[in-house]
Amino acid sequence: xxxxxxxxxxxxxxxMQVAAGALLLGSWxxxxxxxxxxxxxxxxxxxxxxxxxxKRFEASLQQVRHSRAQxxxxxxxxxxxxxxxxxQPWADYQPIWQxxxxxxxxxxxxxxxxxxxxxxxxxxxxQVAGLSxxxxxxxxxxxxxxxxxxxxxxxxxxxxxxxxxVHQLLPDTQVLLLGVLPSRRSAWISEQTxxxxxxxxxxxxxxxxxxxxxxxxxxxxxxxxxxxxxYLEGHEPRQTVLLHPDAQGMERIAQAITPTxxxxxxxxx
Numbered sequence: 001x002x003x004x005x006x007x008x009x010x011x012x013x014x015x016m017q018v019a020a021g022a023l024l025l026g027s028w029x030x031x032x033x034x035x036x037x038x039x040x041x042x043x044x045x046x047x048x049x050x051x052x053x054x055k056r057f058e059a060s061l062q063q064v065r066h067s068r069a070q071x072x073x074x075x076x077x078x079x080x081x082x083x084x085x086x087x088q089p090w091a092d093y094q095p096i097w098q099x100x101x102x103x104x105x106x107x108x109x110x111x112x113x114x115x116x117x118x119x120x121x122x123x124x125x126x127q128v129a130g131l132s133x134x135x136x137x138x139x140x141x142x143x144x145x146x147x148x149x150x151x152x153x154x155x156x157x158x159x160x161x162x163x164x165x166v167h168q169l170l171p172d173t174q175v176l177l178l179g180v181l182p183s184r185r186s187a188w189i190s191e192q193t194x195x196x197x198x199x200x201x202x203x204x205x206x207x208x209x210x211x212x213x214x215x216x217x218x219x220x221x222x223x224x225x226x227x228x229x230x231y232l233e234g235h236e237p238r239q240t241v242l243l244h245p246d247a248q249g250m251e252r253i254a255q256a257i258t259p260t261x262x263x264x265x266x267x268x269x
């Protein structure tokens with residue numbers, strides 16, 4: 001049983017602490033270089049101060065102890081949504097999960113609101129301890145571009161840090177890295193999403209342990225824009241933000257990655 005870990009500073013508190021090192025405390029002082037240069041997207045930051053998050057994390061540790069998973073999905077709310085079911089067909093994800101992933105005894109480690117730093121903390125604190133899945137599907141980065149406002153130059157190293165940590169903890173596991181999905185939030189976020197995916201495609205183009213796939217095109221309409229009919233928010237009246245693929249959108253993603261996932265599973269035998 002993993003030891004209990006003391007509650008770490010919240011993400012906001014940790015960000016404030018690091019940022020404080022870069023403040024000018026007087027005209028004769030300069031920012032401390034080591035702190036000023038810290039990329040928080042690569043720093044493990046827990047969210048144990050949130051009761052629901054702590055409860056979900058502790059439950060995930062229990063899942064790990066009794067699991068023989070061949071597949072792990074790791075990410076944020078987009079991944080957590082695989083657990084949703086009905087009654088509306090566009091919000092009924094479970095039939096797709098059961099059809100596509102139940103045969104792999106798959107685990108869903110998606111947490112609403114998580115950034116790369118949150119995922120790093122989870123990995124550091126036993127999220128995959130004792131597991132040996134054949135494949136881990138990683139979908140993370142969307143929340144880096146939200147409230148933290150970490151652009152591509154910060155988020156790409158954050159995603160790379162997660163991949164490196166997965167390799168450290170699961171040396172025999174293949175990583176299927178999905179690109180940040182298209183959203184309708186701001187022009188800046190759309191621009192950063194393209195930069196992140198281009199950088200990741202180049203970074204892992206020749207990797208033997210990481211397969212990068214940008215499957216965002218399956219969520220676009222004929223004009224190349226996010227299709228409201230494929231997003232949860234698109235089913236709400238007067239909604240301007242599109243972020244979370246609905247069940248149909250996630251089914252399209254599942255179908256797009258199935259050939260690659262099957263190949264990676266076969267290679268791992």
